[in-house]
Amino acid sequence: MLDPFRTAHDAQVLALAIVNTIPEPFLVLDEGFHVLAASRAFYEIFRVDAAETQGHSLFALGDGQWNIPALRHLLETIIPDKVAMDGFEVAHDFPGLGLRIMLLNARKVIYDDSAAITILLAFRDVTANRLIEGEKAGLLAQAEMLLDQKQMLLEEMRHRVANSLQIIASILLLKARAVASDETRKHLKDAHLRVMSVATVQHHLHTEDGIAQIDVGPYLSKLCAGLGASMIGEDSPITIEAQADPGMTESATAVSLGLIVTELAINAIKYAFPDSKADARILVGYERNGADWKLTVSDNGVGSAAVFLPGETGLGTTIIKALAKQLGAVVAIGSGPDGFRTTITKASFASRDKAAAAVAA
Structure with a gap:
């Protein structure tokens, strides 16, 4: 294979051309931290010229603007023990430039046929990034405070x-x-x-825990427990139980569901058990099927709709129908010897029991 570098001078010309194509400040230093070469970006950004840079100590450039303790620590302490160092952050107020935050990457080059050492030092200005990060942190802190x-x-x-x-x-x-x-x-x-x-x-x-979304299962269970504790006397054997599928819903929907359950539970407590019954029970059921749902409140009381919901224009009936309409649901009632049941169904909900029966048929 032919050697493209016929002389050492050719290699130096190529190396200098590579250095000058680098868009960020870049230095080549000897082992005594004197500048062997600098990129065009270094001269332009830090406003120095080649005559005052090449051959001079890095720490003496520009009236000592690079005589930075952190940089000295990097070059004099860390680099001798390591071949490379990445992301070493230096913050300094440069004359004519103001405060700049630089990330320094250093590489130590060791030659096979020479004891000399060369240090490659690249600078990346991250001042704007740090300002943006600071602004973001400030805005985040302000948002958290609000x-x-x-x-x-x-x-x-x-x-x-x-x-x-x-x-x-x-x-x-x-x-x-x-x-x-x-x-x-x-x-x-x-x-x-x-x-x-x-x-x-x-x-x-x-x-x-949340405001926008509520887990319906635990919510209805707690609600039923609270209703039982606050609205059923100690001498009454009535129990209120919830059996609800888990799943999140909007808080506005949860409010309406809670009001419906509470209204129906109050009616059941008042009318379903005119006589004492040892196993008196009110059951709240909630099933989900995707976006649709079915809410059922039933009891094992006397099973008379005329007693349970007296009159189509009663306040309780009006409240339940208004809330159901608001939810886009329909109300159905049924009574029999086993008690009374009110069902509020959202859209085309199909019970799992009915779906299973249809598949079996």
Whole structure:
């Protein structure tokens, strides 16, 4: 193979041409840190000329602007023990340039036929990158502070809403005890129960970790437990149980589901068990099928729709139908000797039991 370099001078010319094509500042130093060659980018960026650079000590260039302790440490301490060093960061206020942050990459070149050592030193200006990173960090810190403030305000709002609901419920109950009219007392007690239902939904909704998305299964289980604890007397054998598929839903949907469950549970507590029953039970079921769902509230009480939902224009019925319409769902009721059932179905939901039966057929 022919040697393309006929003389040492040819090799030096090629090496200098390579150095000058590098778009970033680049130096070739001898073992005493004197400049053997510098790239055109080095001269242009740091505003020095070749006569004042080549052959001079790096630390004496430009009135000592490179006499930086961190750089001295790199060249005098680290490089002698290592062949290479990458990403050594130096921050310095250069005359005429201002503060610059440089990443230095150094390579020590050892020759087979000579004891001389050459050091290649490349500079990369990352000042703009660091400024952007600093701005991003500042914006992130500001965003986190705003989120913390928002969370504090949200918690304060939750407490205020909860306290207001409790005060309203207490006032309604006191009024119910004070009035002489049985009909007025009944309406006030119904209003008290509905305010308590909203308070119960609000409490259990806000115990969830997320705000935008709620896991329906645990949410309904906690809600039923809360309803049982707050609305069923100690002498009553009624239990409320939830059997719900896991899955996330929007918080607005969870609110509506909670209000429906609470309204139906209140009606069941009031009407489904006129006589004491040892195994009285209210069951809340929730099934999912993709974006569709089915909510069922059933009991093993007397099974009379006329007793359970008195009148098509009753407040409870109106509330449930309005919430179902808002959710794009339909309401169906059924009663029999085994109790009463209300089903709210979203879109074309098909129960797993029915789907399995169709496949088997």
